[in-house]
Amino acid sequence: MRATSMILPSTKGVKPDDLLLISSCNGLLLFKNTYSPNHLSIYNSVTAQFEALPLCKYFDVQWGLAHDSIINKYKVFGICNEGKCLVLTRGGTQWVEVDIPFILSNEKHPVLSRLLLAKKELHWLTTDYDYNNFDQVDEIVYHVFSINVETMEFQATKLPAYIECPDYVKDQPHYLCLSEIEGWIGLTILTDDELVMLVLTDREDHCWLRLHGISLKSLLKGKPRTFLKSFLSDNTCLVAGRGGDKSNL
Numbered sequence: 150m151r152a153t154s155m156i157l158p159s160t161k162g163v164k165p166d167d168l169l170l171i172s173s174c175n176g177l178l179l180f181k182n183t184y185s186p187n188h189l190s191i192y193n194s195v196t197a198q199f200e201a202l203p204l205c206k207y208f209d210v211q212w213g214l215a216h217d218s219i220i221n222k223y224k225v226f227g228i229c230n231e232g233k234c235l236v237l238t239r240g241g242t243q244w245v246e247v248d249i250p251f252i253l254s255n256e257k258h259p260v261l262s263r264l265l266l267a268k269k270e271l272h273w274l275t276t277d278y279d280y281n282n283f284d285q286v287d288e289i290v291y292h293v294f295s296i297n298v299e300t301m302e303f304q305a306t307k308l309p310a311y312i313e314c315p316d317y318v319k320d321q322p323h324y325l326c327l328s329e330i331e332g333w334i335g336l337t338i339l340t341d342d343e344l345v346m347l348v349l350t351d352r353e354d355h356c357w358l359r360l361h362g363i364s365l366k367s368l369l370k371g372k373p374r375t376f377l378k379s380f381l382s383d384n385t386c387l388v389a390g391r392g393g394d395k396s397n398l
Contacts, residue, residue: 172214172264177223179214186210189225191239203242205235213264213271215298224298226271228260234296249294250303252278261291267329270295270304274325277305293327293334293349307355308336309347335360342366 168190172179176195182188189202189212202225210227217224220238227235227244232254234247251258262274272295279290291308308325328335334349336357342365347357 171212174214174216174223174266177214179212179225181212191223191225200239202237203244205244207231207233207235210235211260211262211264211273213266215266215269215271217299218269219299226264226296226298228264228271228273228294230257230259232256232258236301247301250305261325262327265327265329265334266298267334268332269299270297272327272334274327279307291325293336304352306334306349306352309357330360339365 167183168180169183170178171181176193178192178194180190180192182190187205187208187210189205191200191202191214192198193200205227207227207229210229213226213228215224215226216222217238223239225235225237225239228249229235232249232251234249236245236247237243248254249258258275258277260273260275265272272293275292275294276289277292277294290310293306293308295304295306296302297304324339326337326339328337330348336347336349338345338347344361344363344365345359346361347359350356350358
């Protein structure tokens with residue numbers, strides 16, 4: 150199949166080259182302005198019409214587009230580092246702000262991934278505090294936070310214990326990527342010497358099943374740390390294998 154380019158019409162003085170595609174759903178494309186990231190617009194690929202959305206007051210936001218089958222309308226979701234979830238029903242004029250139920254909601258929790266739509270929920274990677282055996286706040290760990298696009302209910306799922314976060318999350322040598330695997334939430338973990346793929350099998354008990362593990366020691370030998378960042382560029386990781394070497398699994 151040959152890839153084809155899409156020519157977008159100019160709208161209200163905005164050049165198509167200034168637009169960045171950030172989400173899509175059923176033929177609707179969600180764009181933000183590269184130079185004014187709080188200016189959003191929806192493009193209908195069937196009618197070839199742009200629809201400017203109300204201005205958002207937040208800038209550092211991860212966006213997602215989803216369909217609410219209960220009201221049969223599309224919704225735009227935005228997740229902020231300030232612990233806010235922004236929601237706009239298509240055709241509406243105002244953003245609705247919902248507080249994300251973090252354990253300590255007065256602290257900032259970084260949004261560490263794009264929004265992934267799976268089974269009527271939007272999912273993203275973040276961090277939150279965990280409780281110890283005495284029901285006291287203990288340490289910061291990685292979580293997958295989810296919001297149901299119809300009921301607006303939140304759910305948090307802890308990641309496996311061996312990738313718990315110490316004090317400074319951004320300094321960790323782990324690189325994480327969410328994906329959908331046949332309707333399941335998948336997680337790819339890249340460390341200094343291994344690539345691991347897991348799938349979430351039980352959200353209530355935070356159970357993850359390891360699907361694959363690939364040793365990267367020979368691949369990463371002698372490479373600078375920056376090589377890890379490019380390894381999962383654009384949320385895509387391709388690993389070629391030949392001969393069925395089971396020692397890597």
